Amino acid sequence: MSTQIKLHNTRTRRKEAFAPIDPGNVRMYVCGPTVYDRAHLGNARPVIVFDVLYRLLRHVYGADHVNYVRNFTDVDDKINARAAETGRSIREITDETTGWYLQDMAAVGALEPDAMPRATEWVPAMVALIERLIEMGHAYAAEGHVLFAVDSYAKYGALSGRSVDDMIAGARVEVAPYKRNPMDFVLWKPSDDTQPGWESPWGRGRPGWHIECSAMAHELLGESFDIHGGGNDLMFPHHENEIAQSCCAYPNAEFARVWMHNEMLQVEGKKMSKSLGNFFTVRDLLDQGVPGEVIRFVMLSTHYRKPMDWTAEKARQAEDTLRKWRAMTDGVDPGDMSGAALEALADDVNTAGVIAELHRLAGKEDAAGLKATAGLIGLLTDALGEWCSLEADVPTKEFQEKVEAYVTARLAAKSERDFQRADEIRDHLASIGVMLSDGPQGTTWHLDHTNPNLGNWEALK
Ligand code: AMP
Numbered sequence: 001m002s003t004q005i006k007l008h009n010t011r012t013r014r015k016e017a018f019a020p021i022d023p024g025n026v027r028m029y030v031c032g033p034t035v036y037d038r039a040h041l042g043n044a045r046p047v048i049v050f051d052v053l054y055r056l057l058r059h060v061y062g063a064d065h066v067n068y069v070r071n072f073t074d075v076d077d078k079i080n081a082r083a084a085e086t087g088r089s090i091r092e093i094t095d096e097t098t099g100w101y102l103q104d105m106a107a108v109g110a111l112e113p114d115a116m117p118r119a120t121e122w123v124p125a126m127v128a129l130i131e132r133l134i135e136m137g138h139a140y141a142a143e144g145h146v147l148f149a150v151d152s153y154a155k156y157g158a159l160s161g162r163s164v165d166d167m168i169a170g171a172r173v174e175v176a177p178y179k180r181n182p183m184d185f186v187l188w189k190p191s192d193d194t195q196p197g198w199e200s201p202w203g204r205g206r207p208g209w210h211i212e213c214s215a216m217a218h219e220l221l222g223e224s225f226d227i228h229g230g231g232n233d234l235m236f237p238h239h240e241n242e243i244a245q246s247c248c249a250y251p252n253a254e255f256a257r258v259w260m261h262n263e264m265l266q267v268e269g270k271k272m273s274k275s276l277g278n279f280f281t282v283r284d285l286l287d288q289g290v291p292g293e294v295i296r297f298v299m300l301s302t303h304y305r306k307p308m309d310w311t312a313e314k315a316r317q318a319e320d321t322l323r324k325w326r327a328m329t330d331g332v333d334p335g336d337m338s339g340a341a342l343e344a345l346a347d348d349v350n351t352a353g354v355i356a357e358l359h360r361l362a363g364k365e366d367a368a369g370l371k372a373t374a375g376l377i378g379l380l381t382d383a384l385g386e387w388c389s390l391e392a393d394v395p396t397k398e399f400q401e402k403v404e405a406y407v408t409a410r411l412a413a414k415s416e417r418d419f420q421r422a423d424e425i426r427d428h429l430a431s432i433g434v435m436l437s438d439g440p441q442g443t444t445w446h447l448d449h450t451n452p453n454l455g456n457w458e459a460l461k
């Protein structure tokens with residue numbers, strides 16, 4: 001094997017040479033979505049990042065030797081609340097949301113994992129795991145709940161490097177009379193008649209969130225596997241709790257060897273999240289005409305361990321670049337993949353380095369190399385190419401000059417306070433899919449690819 005992959009391991013805080021437990025069966029688990037609503041753009045970041053790692057592992061170890069599992073959390077109080085609000089059944093909501101998720105992630109070029117377990121289909125495995133933890137003295141039942149006893153696991157907090165005292169101080173721990181230690185977390189909780197529930201040794205109830213990943217990873221990947229991933233907001237408490245559960249139940253195994261966490265997608269310096277309300281969905285962007293390939297390109301332009309800001313300007317630049325590259329590689333058979341790009345990708349998934357190499361290949365008009373190398377990170381693929389039908393979407397030089405002339409005329413109208421004329425020009429351009437934005441650097445324009453008149457350049461008067 002010629003390519004040595006190196007990955008930054010959250011657990012050791014170092015970049016390490018990656019050596020799979022079994023190169024014939026490289027195993028990766030990534031925490032998936034809670035399915036009650038459309039995925040927001042932040043949710044797409046881990047999907048795209050771990051998709052690229054999946055592609056790299058398949059390239060290095062062979063497509064049949066990689067096993068990638070990503071779960072669907074389809075039992076959660078947010079889902080129950082959504083069902084109560086809308087009067088729809090839980091199953092209807094989770095089925096619909098799961099379908100949306102798969103469509104939206106396919107639109108940004110993510111391959112489907114090898115397995116996508118739904119939590120509700122693995123409840124017996126969770127119950128068995130909880131029973132095992134009770135038998136081994138790591139969990140206790142109290143008032144219809146089962147709690148994990150954090151005092152029973154000396155390494156609790158090691159992943160995120162916090163002491164239990166820090167965690168108590170920093171987290172909003174729920175104090176409850178049945179908890180021996182306020183940090184103890186729920187493995188099982190009782191359900192009333194309106195809530196989904198399963199029969200268990202502790203009465204009718206439902207699992208806490210963390211236990212599902214421990215149970216499904218164990219069932220599908222075994223006691224020890226190679227890589228566990230997710231966003232860094234999951235490091236504590238979710239991943240800390242997964243480790244406590246799995247390492248206590250199987251003390252002679254390793255659970256996950258390498259822990260990888262992507263940094264957050266931000267909007268104006270704050271994490272994009274549903275609870276902060278500063279989010280937009282992947283579907284919103286697709287519907288506004290931002291191609292999935294553009295979203296993927298922008299995401300991969302920043303290294304996964306750095307925070308990244310989504311901006312419309314980045315999307316516009318990415319679209320320009322992809323249009324040029326698609327025009328250059330149209331009908332070209334992929335040639336040799338760039339060794340420098342592969343090396344960058346193997347160096348802790350340095351996708352920004354791969355993109356720099358793509359620019360270099362495009363600069364020397366190596367279309368065959370560009371196409372092969374872009375394919376390594378899932379760009380310029382046939383699957384993602386539909387948005388860019390070249391004849392219709394590439395404006396001619398003459399057209400660009402006309403638009404520029406209108407932009408100048410509109411500016412002149414504005415400076416003469418002839419706002420009616422300025423608006424007329426803006427509306428006229430919009431009607432054929434040319435969208436203007438006024439910013440500090442002046443007026444820029446981009447094409448709205450959902451406009452059916454787009455490509456009808458003659459319509460521009
Ligand atoms: P959730 O459905 O909130 O549990 O999140 C699903 C996945 O998306 C997890 O891996 C989260 O860490 C990740 N995630 C959530 N918000 C963001 C964000 N703003 N940027 C990057 N990843 C995120």
Ligand code: ZN
Binds near residue numbers: 213238
């Ligand atoms: Zn998980």
